[in-house]
Amino acid sequence: MSIVPIDRRTRKRLATRQAISDAAARLFDAHGFDRVTVDEIAEAADVGRMTVFNHFPRKEDMFFDLDDAAREQVRAVLRQSDPEIGPIETLRLFAHQVVAEQRDYVRFFDASPRFMQTIAESETLKARARAIRDELAAVVQEGLAERAGQDRSDADAQLAANLLLATWGVAFVQAYQTFERNRDEAEAQRILLALIDQGSIGIKAAMAGSPYA
Template identity: 65%
Template structure:
């Protein structure tokens, strides 16, 4: 989901393009939340955003991309954290600390609130979105494995990096789902955050144990 607080680019053409992308995303979100992902067409999104059908596809190749429009931002956040990590901090610890930082900064894709429940419920009610969410997780695991290997000075195809990435993504996914479950039941954002971070921390311990003795731990 796009929010108005996103940093705006400086040049006029880029600002205009970003504004159009935001308008499409906001229109899509509103329709998806109101009627369900499967019940909204691209033509309806284009009309709601006051743009042409091809303009929508110029910004979002697939309908699912309009819903998961922070996907690339999340991927780049992981890559950047590893590229810029302190050499005295291991790659796995760097990512554990990143999770805490993102929650502390109230990063939009790690919010546990009434507003975020609409996002979760829309995914749960759509087989298409659930399938895309699984595919995104697998894609990120592959990219994270490469980023971990590069960060640790290892071969990009290192099996230990693949193991670490898969375990990290699995633990983060469990933590994310559990935190939203807790918020849904108790409407307590702080408790949901605490649960998310506790599971991320536990997962990190497991990953460190699995690749003990390597440059990742």
């Protein structure tokens, strides 16, 4: 399969976005999220204030800069998956795939505990984290319903989506806590996948008889 090259304009846009994200991350780490202004981020990235907002509508979006990519990948995997495999199993397998591929949002670094601490210290970030969770649940609900040929407001799809997000939420928190204790990324990822596997068994049982099991 041929790879479509990225044009120069797109490369420049992505490079600017990454420069803003990197500058924001350095400032957040040094001073804390709430003490850093958008103007300071713009200056550190050597761009204008409006350029920052063109790439990140909210300051907190710079902190959760991997959210968009992760959400789009979840949407894509539900749309493109094997129809012979149930959607809950599809997402369980997707978790194993992204860990095997070491995608950024399932990596654990020395800065990971500080990342979680920064969220805990900021009401703005905690609120945004809850909103991201709800947005992702909506993406999963829509993807599940679409695959099953149901209306996106289907109650079973909503239940399955929220059970999945609860499972993944617990798995990530436990994985972060494991990494904080021993700084062992492989062990943190093992805990992450073990809890997703365990939770998926329960969700399949809960959704038995529905098109989502």
